Amino acid sequence: xxxxxxxxxxxxxxxxxxxxxxxxxxxxxxxxxxxxxxxxxxxxxxxxxxxxxxxxxxxxxxxxxxxxxxxxxxxxxxxxxxxxxxxxxxxxxxxxxxxxxxxxxxxxxxxxxxxxxxxxxxxxxxxxxxxxxxxxxxxxxxxxxxxxxxxxxxxxxxxxxxxxxxxxxxxxxxxxxxxxxxxxxxxxxxxxxxxxxxxxxxxxxxxxxxxxxxxxxxxxxxxxxxxxxxxxxxxxxxxxxxxxxxxxxxxxxxxxxxxxxxxxxxxxxxxxxxxxxxxxxxxxxxxxxx
DNA sequence: AGCCAGGCCCTCC
DNA sequence: GGAGGGCCTGGC
Numbered sequence: 001x002x003x004x005x006x007x008x009x010x011x012x013x014x015x016x017x018x019x020x021x022x023x024x025x026x027x028x029x030x031x032x033x034x035x036x037x038x039x040x041x042x043x044x045x046x047x048x049x050x051x052x053x054x055x056x057x058x059x060x061x062x063x064x065x066x067x068x069x070x071x072x073x074x075x076x077x078x079x080x081x082x083x084x085x086x087x088x089x090x091x092x093x094x095x096x097x098x099x100x101x102x103x104x105x106x107x108x109x110x111x112x113x114x115x116x117x118x119x120x121x122x123x124x125x126x127x128x129x130x131x132x133x134x135x136x137x138x139x140x141x142x143x144x145x146x147x148x149x150x151x152x153x154x155x156x157x158x159x160x161x162x163x164x165x166x167x168x169x170x171x172x173x174x175x176x177x178x179x180x181x182x183x184x185x186x187x188x189x190x191x192x193x194x195x196x197x198x199x200x201x202x203x204x205x206x207x208x209x210x211x212x213x214x215x216x217x218x219x220x221x222x223x224x225x226x227x228x229x230x231x232x233x234x235x236x237x238x239x240x241x242x243x244x245x246x247x248x249x250x251x252x253x254x255x256x257x258x259x260x261x262x263x264x265x266x267x268x269x270x271x272x273x274x275x276x277x278x279x280x281x282x283x284x285x286x287x288x289x290x
Numbered sequence: 291a292g293c294c295a296g297g298c299c300c301t302c303c
Numbered sequence: 304g305g306a307g308g309g310c311c312t313g314g315c
Contacts, residue, residue, distance in 0.1 A: 018296060115297040121313055122296080167311030172298080209298050230296035248305075249297095272296070 001057040003065060005047040008074045010096030015041075017273045018119050019100050019219050021110050021126040022147075033130070035063050036146050038139045053139030069101050077224075081260045081267040086240050090274035097273065099266060100219055104187040105180070106147040107220035112172050112207040114215075121165075128164040129153070129173075153177040172207025179205060187221075195223045210250055218265040227264045229253045236271045 015023040015030050023032040030041045037052040037060055048068075052060045065071070074096070082088045113125045126147075133152045134145035148156075154177040161170035179185060185205065190198040198221055202213035214228035229237070229249045237252055247255060260267040 111296080112298095114295090116295060116310080117297090117312080118295040118314060120295095120315095124313090162311085165312065167313090168298090168309095169311080207298065211297060215296075228296070231294085232296065276296080 001050055001061060002046055003048040003050065003061060003070070005043075005070060007070055007072070007098075008096035009043060009048070009068075009070075009098065010094055011041060011043045011048070013094045013097035013273060014068070014100065017094075017097060017269065018276070019269070020102055020107075021119075021123045022130070031142075031144075033137065033144045033146060034067060035060060036135070036137060038137055038142055038144050039064070054137070067101055069098055072098065074098065077263045077266050080263045081270075083259060087267055087270060090270040094270060094273055097269065099224065099269060101222070102220040103147070104190065104216060104220040105150060108176065108187065108202075108205075108208070108212075108216050109147075109153065109173055111212045111215040112176060112205075113166060113169050115169060115172075115207065115209075115212065117167075117169075125164060125166055125169075129161070129166075132156070132160075132164060150177050150180040154181040169207060175206035176208070190217075191222050195225055198223065199226075210253065214253065214265075218268070224263045224265045225257055225261075227253045227256045227260070227268045229256070230272065232272050232275045233268055236275050 011030055012025060015032070016025060020032070023030050028042055032039050032041075035055070037055050039052045039060070040050060042049045048064075050061075050064060051057065078091055082091060109129070110122065110126050114122045117125070130145040130147055133148035133156050135148075136143060136145050153173065156174065156177075158170045158174040161173055164170075166173060180187065185201055190201060193201070195217065198217055199213050202208050202216055203210065208216075211228045211230055214226040217223035217226035218228065229252050234249065234252065237256060241259070242252075242255075256268070257264045
């Protein structure tokens with residue numbers, strides 16, 4: 001089935017830039033798991049070609065449009081955040097990289113797993129969580145698993161999570177899953193809350209600090225002003241903007257939100273992805289050159 | 291081998 | 304409230 005696309009779109013940058021952890025690329029196709037379906041996407045000249053199973057494509061199509069936020073006018077976002085030549089260059093490099101609208105629960109657990117880790121490992125951890133505790137999905141000879149529900153994950157327990165290689169994050173995942181099961185926090189309602197209120201609610205969860213909370217707000221809770229300051233973004237802000245001024249991470253976040261405005265989170269993602277890829281390229285060059 | 295990874299929590303001041 | 308250290312593990 002085809003989804004017509006008139007918006008700028010870079011599927012690789014969107015799906016493989018550390019927003020979501022379940023997408024794989026092969027032969028120009030991106031394979032993932034969404035809405036209890038195995039989903040395959042490809043960008044062609046007319047738009048997005050996609051297949052899904054086991055559900056009907058007509059049922060999944062609007063959900064996919066929502067997930068990719070194809071309604072967001074990216075050029076208007078760029079006009080809002082392009083405050084200087086350096087971020088303009090990062091935007092130009094990854095023009096079409098979109099911020100996803102993910103399921104808040106899956107997003108939350110994924111980013112609890114991300115702390116002091118790296119994307120290849122996070123990807124492996126999340127996939128292990130799914131295959132061990134999620135419902136299997138078989139379709140057309142391929143097999144993936146749904147992301148486990150809060151009940152399924154709360155039932156896992158810390159020790160079994162630790163055996164998946166989560167390290168000390170296992171306790172955070174178990175605790176947060178239990179909090180959600182207990183009904184102490186309803187993630188879905190956070191979309192209607194203000195940025196500040198939703199931030200406070202998330203930070204109360206075990207294993208969730210300012211950075212992780214801002215990731216969840218940005219990638220799943222309709223808060224485009226969220227600005228997660230991770231190690232890469234911290235470096236970039238220091239290199240490009242702060243000119244030797246030492247700021248604590250929350251102050252750095254606030255500074256960036258003031259500078260980049262209501263779509264600061266988009267600026268964040270371009271700064272992050274640009275620096276992360278630049279590092280990868282330069283290390284590859286070092287190896288081949290020595 | 292050793293450093294770093296999309297940080298968080300706890301302690302101490 | 305802010306700085307500093309510890310932390311599981313694996314990728315490179």
